[in-house]
Amino acid sequence: MPRQSGFVCSAILMTCRLIGGGALVLAGFMKLRDPSVFMLSIESFGLIPESLIPLMAFILPWTEIVSGLLLVYGLWSRAAGVIATALYGIFILALLWVLWKDLPVDCGCFGGLFGSETVGWGSILRNIVLASAAVAVTFCGGGAASLDAVRGETIATAPAKDKIVGLAGQEAS
Amino acid sequence: MMKTTLVRIILILAIAGVVGVIDGATRGLKMPPKVDTSAVPTVRNVPPKAEETPAPTQEPAPEAEPTEATEENGFTAEIMNQLIESGSALVIDARSEEEFAAGHIPSAMNLPIEYFGGREIDIVQFLLDAQQADPELQIIVYCSGGDCHASQLVGRKLLEYQVQNVFIFEGGFPAWQAAGYPIE
DSSP: OHHHHHHHHHHHHHHHHHHHHHHHHHHHHHHHHSHHHHHHHHHHHTOSOGGGHHHHHHHHHHHHHHHHHHHHHTSSHHHHHHHHHHHHHHHHHHHHHHHHHTOOOBOOGGGGTTOOOBOOHHHHHHHHHHHHHHHHHHHHOSOSSSHHHHTTOSOOSSOHHHHHHHHHHHHHO | OHHHHHHHHHHHHHHHHHHHHHHHHHHOOOOOOOOOTTOOOOOOSOOOOGGGSOOOOSOOOTTOOOOHHHHHHTOOHHHHHHHHHHTOEEEEEOSOHHHHHHOOOTTOEEOOGGGTTTTTHHHHHHHHHHHHHOTTOEEEEEOSSTTOOHHHHHHHHHHHTTOOSEEEETTHHHHHHHTTOOOO
16 A cells, blocks of 8 residues: 555656646747747746846746656656746746736747637636646655656655665575 | 755756857847837828728627727828728738638738748748839738737738838737628
């Protein structure tokens, strides 16, 4: 039973990593596909000085891609999880601000991959789900099926007690 | 553990920052040009006015009012209609495919902002070719009127492609409908 719960925990963490990280990688690549469209999206939010927008239009997608890839592979999972959580948090705050100001702007999410999307509660809910996945990895690590675990950084999610029983069994025999 | 995580966060941000700056410097860190929304396109070869201007074919939609911006700069649905009738302009609909399919200004081409990145090439090439044949040709972009942002985004992308004489019809589709002109 404990072995089974460890497997379930690992599977959940891997799912969180793949969803939270994969979405970041996809969003980053789509934004880099045409940075000027992303620049215009940032500008329409009206939150950043115009002089900083071009810089932001390149640094933000690369931050998404680097942290997203680390999450997907489960390398430096907690650090990548913190950055992913911060990114999703910033997106949620920006979207809430747009809703509060009632600005009819395009979300700019995923570089328009899924078509034009006006900011709404749907885009906020999606970011909350993704942020939750990133938070789970931040607190629990990458799980057993991650490069961190291969490198011996993350303790496999199978409870240590299970190992002790096994060792004791070996000693007994 | 905490310290290691913090160092890694800084490293990740530094790597992303450096790669981002290099990528930006390579591809050009500048904003797309702005469209002058206060300008009004000029109508050429306008057919005699009044009676010959096609009468509105449907009742104005009471809830759809032309925006203040339209009245301020004088670019009304009537001018838009004259531009189309006289062949002075090509019209671009920057709204989504669904909105375009539901109804649009006759002869308008659909070019939502999400097309940029690959799917815009044919239309942009068509506009460039048309302007090469007629350098005075004006390109009018519209969306859903009011504060809609799509026409501004698409207009700026067209300017980036060196398309000339780009104008924004700020009243957009609601102003066109409200004036009672036909839709397709």
